[in-house]
Amino acid sequence: MSEDLSNKTLATLLVLSIIVTLTGTLIFLSRSAGLTGYQVLPYDTKIIEVFFEVGNTPGLDVGDGRISFGRLMPDSAESREIAITNSYYKPLLVTFKVEGNASSFISTPAPFWLNSTQSKNVEIFARVPSNPTKGVYRGELKVTFQRA
Secondary structure, rough: OOOHHHHHHHHHHHHHHHHHHHHHHHHHHOOOOOOOOEEEEEEEEEEEEEEEEOOOOOOOOOOOOOEEEEEEEEOOOEEEEEEEEOOOOOOEEEEEEEOOHEEEEEEEEOOOOEEOOEEEEEEEEEEEOOOOOEEEEEEEEEEEEEOO
């Protein structure tokens, strides 16, 4: 009888352990933060391609999944807006970094805190000086999310 009670207790503890583990996993997975169109963890970096060309005439370029400024003339500037949403349950610090040969032309917002469930539209700028080398400029915009 004692052994039968011990087996029942062990089985009950095992079932409770599985329920607690699954519940914790579901809560963790439901509390993530995001850059619109992406799902990120409380510490994550999303990389977005940045592209433009310097030439004598203006031009357009519509690219999916990247920030494209098209063709820019010397001594000109363009901006693009991206939406950032925090669906995580705590505030997140959002930081930006640009790498690649386009990096010296690209301006990003200063780091900022985004509260839970808050959204913010930010502008990314491309500024071409009056005497640039004509050609194609590419880079990566890294948007990093860090929890408090």
